[in-house]
Amino acid sequence: MFRSILLLCATLIATPALADEVYRFGDDAYIAGDNVTLSGDAVDDAFVAGNTVVISAPVTGSAHAGGRSVSISAPVGQSLYAAGMNVNVSAPVGGDAQLLGDTVLVTAPISGDLRLGAQRAEITAPVGDDALIAAEHILLTEVIAGDASFATKSISFGENARIEGTLYLYADEPEAIEIPAHVVPADRIERHDADAFDPTADPDGGATAQPSSGGWASWLGSKVTAILILTAVATLIAALAPSFLMNLRERTLETPMRALWMGFLSISALAGSLFLFALTGYGILLVPASIVLAVLLGVAGYVIGTYILGVGVMSALSRPLPETLSERAIAAAIGAVSVTLLALIPVIGWIGVLAIAVVGAGALIIRWFAPGFYTEMR
Template identity: 30%
Template sequence: MPGIILTFLALFVFALPATATAELVENGGDTFFSGKVLSETISTGGDTFMSARSVSARGAAQGDLHVHGFDVSVNADVAEDLYALGATVVVRGAVASDLTAAGFSVRTERGAATAGNVRLAGNSVTIEGPVAGALTVAGRDVILNAAVEGDMQVLAGSISFGPDAVVGGTLTYRSGDKISVPERVAPAGRVVFERFTAVRGWDDLKDMREDMPVLPTFASAFLSFVISLLFFVVLGALMLGFMPRRLENLRRHVASAPGQAMLLGVLGLSVLFGIVPITALTIIGLPFVPVAVLCIVLAWTLGYALGAYSVAMHLWRALGGQDAPGNALRLAVFAAAICLIALLNFIPFVGWVANYTLVLLGIGAMTKALFLFLLGNPGQALDVDMKPVED
């Protein structure tokens, strides 16, 4: 539930104008804040949603408080639940119900007393605010320096305890190595250690998968193949129906210069993958990283389909087929190519090379078309007598 709410928050507030001043929207008792930088003293009656590159919340929220940003600082008292997500999350205010937070660095300070349960996840997690309920933590480095009245569950690479650390219930920790838990934190009778390794995690995942109802292996593989085949046939039908000329031009790019298409495919794919870290490094572009990843998936899928179609039509003509077959025959040839490529996947290494080659050919053709569009097409070259120049 918190993840759904935070996702909705991010989609909603980033759709609002990102200005230097805070944007405020109220609807049905809920209050939404957005902007590049938010430093707000809130006094809201219902649920409150805040999202920006940097968020600092003060005051009090009578309902739930949802905060999303790169740097998140919550110094507001929350009458119900608090949800916080960011690269750096610091909680300083009191929470009357539950607290859920995730980030690269997560910290609750001494004033962040939580009356309910606390769930935290991050690379570095520090708990200094007292917890009246149960505490659940997952992180690489976890530091507890507060009183926890209920049970504590922790999964971490390293766990340490400060002078104020006390666990009133059962302390269960999962880590690679057993540690010495001080008696003042929890007596040995209330400490449970479970060794956790990557192999153990994989075994747990397999056990969970085995408990789930699934189709037999062959039936599952066949069903996946049928669904994939239908997807590509529908995609091919849409392309042939709505953009036949452009599709034919792209196919000609591949057929006329396959080597050039592969080189351009490497270039285009490199640019697409390079967009992800570059977008993330701008910080402002972090919300658009999923869009960049989606573009990679979309380009990969379209490139694979275009490459398969181009190679299939080239082989069709080489085997004596019609130069300009109808759309139904084109789809049939395309479907046959998809089936043949699926069979190649059963051959180690060969199937991977074939699939990747098709992706490079298709993306290369699209890259060339994009370059021609951006640079402009000068048209047919003419000599001084206004006659076409032969290649």
């Protein structure tokens, strides 16, 4: 997931205004700009973003590329992650490939799994393992060694096309799509409605969305488990830093709107800083740090906000503020139950949960940095 987020962010920050900037750290290469080409000696991992992107230097590790037009013309030893309007893979990939674009062409072998999303997809080279492809139009002319999951409107096959495993076909009218016998026998084809396709599934064994099992018991069990985990984490923090958490609790309950505002500003600043870092060229190295810090602040805010909510509920019920570990555990449990129930409210519940996390993050920032507005300088 993190790699996908990083690739998406790199694609968004690749604007034509950037001059080409190349930075090599250890054996890895980072490059961003307008029309960028990674060439020369082999690198371990590559991170490339721009308008037009070409990777023509061998990558022994994994390659990450994002732009309007992306071309992979040198071998990638491990995994490939590429996104763009047009993506062309014309060199072998030693591991898995995850490709996203309007038109995606795969003209060189993929040794591992292929996961592809596009308007038009052409696979004219062998795939060494399983393939999961979602595209309106698919062309397959070579061999897929494992299972294949296709979500599509139309498929064309070449004479050498073959699927060694099971074909899982997803379409509005799956029975209307003809699959030649030389590609895969009829007894190894499973046809499903398009709505059953799950793009997040493992390519091995089909991509059919599985209905939830267990009914109410399973649903209730998952909620109870989530409550217990959240209670345990909040209680642990209260046990390790009781004074720190008490200070957060007092300040937040006194001025909840200030905590909400500071949390919103802090998370927005961390998430938005990736664009500013990217403009410096070399600052693209800090983009992952910005994302990680924003996520960590949000998670910490969620736990702290849950505990503060629990204390607030106890105060509203005329209960004394928690002083002992058992009382803090009760407050954490009340907060966890309250947040879980709040999340169940249709439409607006998630907004309330988000507000609690933002308030907790703001309380943390206020405690650490004590920011202020409209203060006089003397």
